[in-house]
Amino acid sequence: MAPDGPPGRPVAAPVDTLDVVFDPELRLHLPRTRRADPVQVRTAATVTIGHVVQSLGVPLTEVGVLELDGVGVDPGTRAVGRRLVVTPVPHPQPVPTWPPRFVLDVHLGALARRLRLVGLDVAYERDADDDSLAAQALAGDRVLLTRDRELLRRRVLSVPPRHGAFVHATAADEQMLEVLRRFAPPLAPWTRCLRCGARLEPAAKAELAHLLPAGTRRTYEEFARCTGCGRPFWRGAHGAGLEAVVRRAEEAVRHM
Numbered sequence: 001m002a003p004d005g006p007p008g009r010p011v012a013a014p015v016d017t018l019d020v021v022f023d024p025e026l027r028l029h030l031p032r033t034r035r036a037d038p039v040q041v042r043t044a045a046t047v048t049i050g051h052v053v054q055s056l057g058v059p060l061t062e063v064g065v066l067e068l069d070g071v072g073v074d075p076g077t078r079a080v081g082r083r084l085v086v087t088p089v090p091h092p093q094p095v096p097t098w099p100p101r102f103v104l105d106v107h108l109g110a111l112a113r114r115l116r117l118v119g120l121d122v123a124y125e126r127d128a129d130d131d132s133l134a135a136q137a138l139a140g141d142r143v144l145l146t147r148d149r150e151l152l153r154r155r156v157l158s159v160p161p162r163h164g165a166f167v168h169a170t171a172a173d174e175q176m177l178e179v180l181r182r183f184a185p186p187l188a189p190w191t192r193c194l195r196c197g198a199r200l201e202p203a204a205k206a207e208l209a210h211l212l213p214a215g216t217r218r219t220y221e222e223f224a225r226c227t228g229c230g231r232p233f234w235r236g237a238h239g240a241g242l243e244a245v246v247r248r249a250e251e252a253v254r255h256m
């Protein structure tokens with residue numbers, strides 16, 4: 001507790017040292033020079049635990065339990081204590097809706113395609129700004145996936161049920177597996193449009209004939225149409241690469 005001073009006069013907050021012990025998974029967010037265990041920070045009684053954690057580089061969207069001197073605390077608690085233990089959000093983590101829905105930051109276009117391919121509800125616009133991404137996450141009860149820690153520092157995204165999550169991997173295939181491990185969503189491959197994310201419905205070849213290249217008309221018999229943008233769809237449309245992506249996703253889910 002801060003000492004009480006005379007009313008109206010600011011009291012100098014006592015400065016103290018806090019040992020912050022991050023789970024190894026969370027240490028990946030810290031600058032390399034600070035990955036020692038524990039991280040020692042100078043803190044004052046006016047500072048909150050959430051501020052300490054985020055100022056070290058760890059978004060609160062990634063944090064599960066916070067324990068200050070052995071007692072569970074929330075991020076708004078004053079950082080007065082000796083030792084803070086920070087654990088990661090559990091996997092799979094609680095989500096705003098089930099099955100989880102996502103909105104992806106503009107840099108994750110290749111991940112958006114893969115998640116739609118395996119049947120997840122993914123909003124993605126190439127030119128969305130940070131404000132609209134956060135608003136879309138909240139309004140649609142979606143989890144915002146991003147590699148931008150600054151964006152995840154918005155408080156609305158970290159309040160449970162969390163509406164934001166950091167993606168560590170840089171390659172799209174790895175990113176997909178990371179998302180599947182973190183959220184364990186049910187898969188429904190080949191049920192969504194890769195371009196707009198809406199559901200596909202079966203369509204007769206004759207209805208789509210005018211939209212299909214001649215070679216496709218000769219080679220394929222089963223077709224679908226996007227209920228959102230109307231594009232025709234067939235399994236061979238995007239090459240064998242996507243079959244492999246689906247296999248990897250199904251394999252990953254089987255081992256969870």
Ligand SMILES: [Zn+2]
Binds near residue numbers: 195227231
């Ligand atoms: Zn579509």
